[in-house]
Amino acid sequence: MLRYSLKRLISLCLSLAVASVVIFAVIEVAPGDPASFMLGVNAQPDTLAALRAELGLDVPKHERYFNWVGGMLTGDFGTSYTYRTPVSDMIADRMWVSLPLALYALTLSTAIAFPAGIYAASRRGKPGDIAVMGATQLGIAVPNFWFAMMLVLIFAINLRLFNAGGFAGWEDGIWTGLHSLTLPAIALALPQAAILARVMRSALLDILGEDFMRTARAKGLSRRQALWRHGVRNALIPVLTIIGLQFSFLLAGAIIIEQVFYLPGLGRLVFQAISSRDLIVVESVVMLLVFAVIIVNFLVDLAYAAVDPRLRSRT
Amino acid sequence: MSRNLILGACLSSLVVLAALISFVWTPYDHAALDIPAKLQPPDAQHWFGTDHFGRDMFSMIMVGARTSIAVALVAVGIGMALGVPLGLTAAARKGSWLDELIMRGNDLVFAFPSLVIAILITAVFGAGAINAIIAIGIFNIPVFARITRGAALSLWEREFIMAARVAGKGAARISAEHILPNVANLLIVQGTIQFSLGILAEAGLSYVGLGAQPPTPSWGRMLADAQTMVGIAPHLALIPGFAIILTVLGLNLMGDGLRDWLDPRIRVARA
Numbered sequence: 186m187l188r189y190s191l192k193r194l195i196s197l198c199l200s201l202a203v204a205s206v207v208i209f210a211v212i213e214v215a216p217g218d219p220a221s222f223m224l225g226v227n228a229q230p231d232t233l234a235a236l237r238a239e240l241g242l243d244v245p246k247h248e249r250y251f252n253w254v255g256g257m258l259t260g261d262f263g264t265s266y267t268y269r270t271p272v273s274d275m276i277a278d279r280m281w282v283s284l285p286l287a288l289y290a291l292t293l294s295t296a297i298a299f300p301a302g303i304y305a306a307s308r309r310g311k312p313g314d315i316a317v318m319g320a321t322q323l324g325i326a327v328p329n330f331w332f333a334m335m336l337v338l339i340f341a342i343n344l345r346l347f348n349a350g351g352f353a354g355w356e357d358g359i360w361t362g363l364h365s366l367t368l369p370a371i372a373l374a375l376p377q378a379a380i381l382a383r384v385m386r387s388a389l390l391d392i393l394g395e396d397f398m399r400t401a402r403a404k405g406l407s408r409r410q411a412l413w414r415h416g417v418r419n420a421l422i423p424v425l426t427i428i429g430l431q432f433s434f435l436l437a438g439a440i441i442i443e444q445v446f447y448l449p450g451l452g453r454l455v456f457q458a459i460s461s462r463d464l465i466v467v468e469s470v471v472m473l474l475v476f477a478v479i480i481v482n483f484l485v486d487l488a489y490a491a492v493d494p495r496l497r498s499r500t
Numbered sequence: 501m502s503r504n505l506i507l508g509a510c511l512s513s514l515v516v517l518a519a520l521i522s523f524v525w526t527p528y529d530h531a532a533l534d535i536p537a538k539l540q541p542p543d544a545q546h547w548f549g550t551d552h553f554g555r556d557m558f559s560m561i562m563v564g565a566r567t568s569i570a571v572a573l574v575a576v577g578i579g580m581a582l583g584v585p586l587g588l589t590a591a592a593r594k595g596s597w598l599d600e601l602i603m604r605g606n607d608l609v610f611a612f613p614s615l616v617i618a619i620l621i622t623a624v625f626g627a628g629a630i631n632a633i634i635a636i637g638i639f640n641i642p643v644f645a646r647i648t649r650g651a652a653l654s655l656w657e658r659e660f661i662m663a664a665r666v667a668g669k670g671a672a673r674i675s676a677e678h679i680l681p682n683v684a685n686l687l688i689v690q691g692t693i694q695f696s697l698g699i700l701a702e703a704g705l706s707y708v709g710l711g712a713q714p715p716t717p718s719w720g721r722m723l724a725d726a727q728t729m730v731g732i733a734p735h736l737a738l739i740p741g742f743a744i745i746l747t748v749l750g751l752n753l754m755g756d757g758l759r760d761w762l763d764p765r766i767r768v769a770r771a
Contacts, residue, residue: 196604196607199604200604200607200608200611203608204608204611204612207608208620211620211621211624212620212623212624214624215623215624216624322749322752322753323745323749325748325752326696326700326744326745326746326748326749326752327741327745328700328703328704328707328723328741328744328745328748329704330703330704330707330723331703331723331737331740331741331744331745334723334726334727334730334737334741335737335741337730338730338731338734338737342730342731433611433613434613437613437615437616438615440615440619440708441615441704441707441708444707444708445727452708455619456708456709458623459619459622459623462623464623464624467619467620467623470619471616471619471620474613474616475611475612475616478610478611478612478613479611482607482610482611
């Protein structure tokens with residue numbers, strides 16, 4: 186297990202390094218100099234040079250790359266070109282919206298998908314199964330931002346149970362904050378729940394055909410007992426992988442959903458940064474998202490290996 | 501053929517047909533403004549109603565189908581054109597440094613959701629349909645590489661491949677002549693699924709302004725325009741949404757149906 190973890194850790198670091206080079210290189214291709222963009226066309230050469238020095242743009246490219254990466258490792262993401270505030274502060278503020286939203290959605294999606302998938306698998310081929318599968322087929326086809334608009338139409342505009350947008354903040358207590366994230370989280374969770382329910386169902390169906398399930402029944406467990414004690418637990422292995430994958434979809438999906446609800450999260454930050462050509466903010470947010478995906482996949486790999494010993498020897 | 505396949509194929513061809521017909525005929529000019537007739541709900545004159553500029557929604561949906569289909573189709577093409585050869589190569593050189601390099605490269609690209617790729621490209625080159633195609637296309641490459649490699653690996657163990665090797669064929673020829681035809685079905689099924697995911701991704705990208713730009717009509721941007729008016733004219737949001745759902749549903753049903761019809765044994769990874 187230790188060797189496997191170590192190997193995975195090395196490949197994790199490599200992935201992060203390569204990803205950061207790719208992101209840095211792509212942003213470097215961007216035409217125009219941020220300093221002259223900030224100062225406009227009439228800037229004096231010496232003010233321009235001073236600003237370039239202040240932003241760290243006056244050193245060679247490879248040095249800038251190492252400054253950027255080194256800075257991120259110590260929590261210094263540089264200074265926003267447009268706001269002149271530390272990028273790390275801007276990101277930290279927005280994180281408190283995007284991360285809770287993604288986690289909220291993940292919780293909802295799991296809470297919906299598990300019972301639905303287990304129910305469908307236990308009723309295989311019967312009307313209950315067909316109904317759940319039909320619903321998931323529909324859930325996969327619905328764009329989450331459209332579903333979000335429908336939720337606004339029904340629950341905010343017509344029933345007035347929620348606000349149509351905006352974020353109340355966490356200062357007035359966790360429930361106020363969660364309340365304003367509820368519609369976005371539902372919108373984000375539904376399509377993911379549909380996928381997860383299908384994975385849960387097919388994983389369970391695979392396992393129901395295994396010999397040990399017959400053994401479980403033979404030793405006197407009822408269908409239901411066998412399903413819960415031996416089926417669900419084993420089905421969790423593939424389901425866990427999908428949950429890990431979904432987290433990255435949720436984080437990226439949150440960027441779009443934030444637009445529907447005018448939430449001040451990472452998505453809003455990155456779109457504002459794109460329109461004002463604040464490339465250092467774009468660079469850092471993208472790196473952060475990619476970092477999150479890579480870390481989550483790493484953790485899933487480890488969890489996977491911990492649950493299923495066969496995997497450790499295979500790699 | 502299953503009911504799924506027939507229903508899915510009908511829905512998908514309906515959308516493709518609408519897109520094709522829009523090249524020669526739409527009920528109205530999709531870009532023609534008619535402010536006095538704005539925000540009309542669907543009626544006999546405007547089957548899907550009109551938008552906030554009085555443009556005919558039915559015509560816009562028809563023309564918008566072109567954008568969705570074109571972006572998703574080209575993105576699947578990019579994914580297949582690059583991913584399949586990579587997967588075949590990795591399988592042919594199983595365990596070598598090349599295999600390792602391709603698979604780790606795959607993992608790396610997987611860490612960039614298509615939205616993130618689109619954000620990067622847009623930040624540098626500006627928004628547009630081409631960027632959406634590239635972003636979704638890049639995202640598709642590892643999907644096809646992985647599924648091709650997986651299927652090809654098991655084929656390499658089979659006797660008829662052994663026979664081809666004994667006959668003196670090289671790895672490249674075996675991949676092209678024997679492996680590829682045998683993974684084609686799998687690729688068609690996965691292609692259908694990626695196509696439907698591409699439609700969804702395109703809608704999302706143009707909704708946030710990273711996809712097709714005005715005046716090119718697109719379903720995602722119609723939804724973005726509808727957002728502030730959803731309370732007074734719900735049809736603005738309902739109709740493009742239904743168009744997306746029906747298209748994606750049709751493609752997914754077709755993918756499932758094709759899978760069962762082409763080969764009941766194959767299993768397709770659903771992203």
